[in-house]
Amino acid sequence: MKKVVLAFDSFKGCISAREACEACAQGVCEAWQDAVIVQIPLSDGGEGLVECVRRMLPTRSVTVEVHGPLMDRVEAEYAISADGKTAYMEMAAASGLTLVPQEQRNPMTATTYGVGEMIADAVKRGCQTIVMGIGGSATCDGGRGMIEALGDCRCLDMDCRVIVACDVNNPLFGKNGAAYVFAPQKGATPEQVELLDGRLRAFAKETEQAGRATPELALSPGAGAAGGLGYALLAYLNAELHSGIDIMLDIADFDAVIKDADLVITGEGKSDGQTLMGKVPHGVLKRCQEANVPVWLLSGMVDDATGRLAENFDVVRSINEGETRPLSVLMQPNVAKQNLKESVSFLVTNYHELSMN
Structure with missing residues (x-):
């Protein structure tokens, strides 16, 4: 039985942090039906x-x-x-x-x-x-x-x-x-x-x-x-x-929550060079690295031109990878939640292969 911690920021203008966690949880359950899932919707300290x-x-x-x-x-x-x-x-x-x-x-x-x-x-x-x-x-x-x-x-x-x-x-x-x-x-x-x-x-x-x-x-x-x-x-x-984000993680007692976790999944609307400058996924990443827990980054859009995201997170994916529909469609809450759910389900199903890479 695996323990998975979901620690998302909101996908601004699209879905809330709570909705992101819920969609991700559905995806995990499709692949690991007996998983213990802990949802921690987060904010970097601004609105929310x-x-x-x-x-x-x-x-x-x-x-x-x-x-x-x-x-x-x-x-x-x-x-x-x-x-x-x-x-x-x-x-x-x-x-x-x-x-x-x-x-x-x-x-x-x-x-x-x-x-x-x-x-x-x-x-x-x-x-x-x-x-x-x-x-x-x-x-x-x-x-x-x-x-x-x-x-x-x-x-x-x-x-x-x-x-x-x-x-x-x-x-x-x-x-x-x-x-x-x-x-x-x-x-x-x-x-x-x-x-x-x-x-x-x-x-x-x-x-x-x-x-x-x-x-x-x-x-x-x-x-x-x-x-x-x-x-x-x-x-x-x-x-x-x-x-x-450190304030929020302390309030959530995040270090204790992830101590026995097998996997942590985080994400936000768009991940790029700014992500590693104090955004929610960065705060989550630092705590996971200290606890030696694998952490995945799944966001609406990913711009990893420098490669730093891939260097730090165990998995980095856009939930819209391979999509041909326009952004206005992908930003619709139901579409975003479905894409997040399906992306997570696919990745968790292939967990062992990903862990070997």
Whole structure:
């Protein structure tokens, strides 16, 4: 009897991490009917963090009305642990890009004020630790809005540990900073990018003059995450920045789960050179290598031009290998789930041959 651990990220715009795990489980069962299967849907710490946590831990859901990116009212949801001491949240729930219609996206005006309100709500409920994913932001305000909200809520100097799931290494400003790298994705013109970079520099100077940070902090890896929110979290809340996938794997007690596993299967929408830079499959790979457990990578698309994926994973496959149908068809959830199921079934059936290669 074999034990197989399924640890997928979502196939963005197609199927969720949970759906990917379920489709994969069906494929494994077709080949190994008596297999022990453990499903662990994952997130790299951005959008989807709260949903994954709620599947792993006993939590209760909290909904709070906050100001959205354009200062309109939105309902932001987060989770609180069973003992009431830890809040799990995503900044995108309050200040995410998906909350702003395409034609209204403008990082010149988008604010993180709602993030501060969400944090304040958790603190007032007695939470002592906040775990926050900071992917998917609509903002580039350096976290100024969050700080203003915490000040208005009288929570700026709260006694609370803040752990941030962050896989971005960019500094706050400069050519590799929040404005130049990320603001164009949020609707900024080249002229606005320069203005935003200037604002971030000014905010850092204000923060330094207030005695909240040294000049070096703005240049630290992750300060430019989420439009510079990483900087404000570091400077004002003394936050700890960690790899998002490592946070999720620790919550899932992943090392213990794979200790007696025969195989781990992971995947994402597209695997390429970015995969080995802190994405879900990379985090899974590192833990499996330490435990000496075989790990397969099955993704919607695979671009392994450098060969590094094949060098590290025991099997690397696109679930759409040999497909002639257009991408619009392959992105349909039912098609993706069927292709994932069939790919897994074929590979598991040929497990022994693959293991010998």
